[in-house]
Amino acid sequence: MLYEQFAKPEGWIGKLAGKYMERENEALNEWTIHFLTLEEGDRVLEIGFGSGGALKKALEVPGIHLFGIDPSEAMVYTALRHLHKRESTADVCLYHGEASQLTTFTQPLDKVYAVNNSTYWEKPLDTLLYLRGLMRRNGKIALTIRPHENGAGDDTAELLGGQLQALLVKAGFQQVRIHLRDAKPNDAVCVTGMA
Secondary structure, X not given: OHHHHHHOOOHHHHHHHHHHHHHHHHXXXXXXXXXXXXXXXXXXXXXXXXXXXXXXXXXXXXXXXXXEEEOOHHHHHHHHHXXXXXXXXXXXXXXXOOHHHHHHOOOOEEEEEEEOOHXXXXXXXXXXXXXXXXXXXXXXXXXXXXXXXXXXXXXXXXXXXXXXXXXXXXOOOEEEXXXXXXXXXXXXXXXXXXX
């Protein structure tokens, strides 16, 4: 039951899980966004935005166009509430759905990122292939994970980084790099690539 609340938060327990994940992921969100070098006018997609912590950070860039998809209706509602409170000129469009449902998304993209959720994607390669097709030339992607599973250690982050690297290469991304970050309880990994 607890695992499900972190994968797809529902109800008031899901909202509490979302608050926990927002605090837990704050530094990872900033680290991930750092790799993207967001610029005015960028069209940016976050997969699995949770309560909207990274979206709020991205809104600091003027004239940005933000898109997001999240499998939790509770998180879509929470993120919309949080983002509505912010003064911003950005365009924001949030969708309720799984990463595999992005095949209905047709907007061109400059940057794509996901923090702590790519391991939940049903069809990660198909999703990445589709996203690669939507991305403009020299677009950037960043996938970040800090493993939380029982028995996970720093070597787990390295292993997951290698798996994500292989997926990005297979999906046609270039200049794919693995970045490790010291974190507790385990290291985090961010894998970046260019369209």
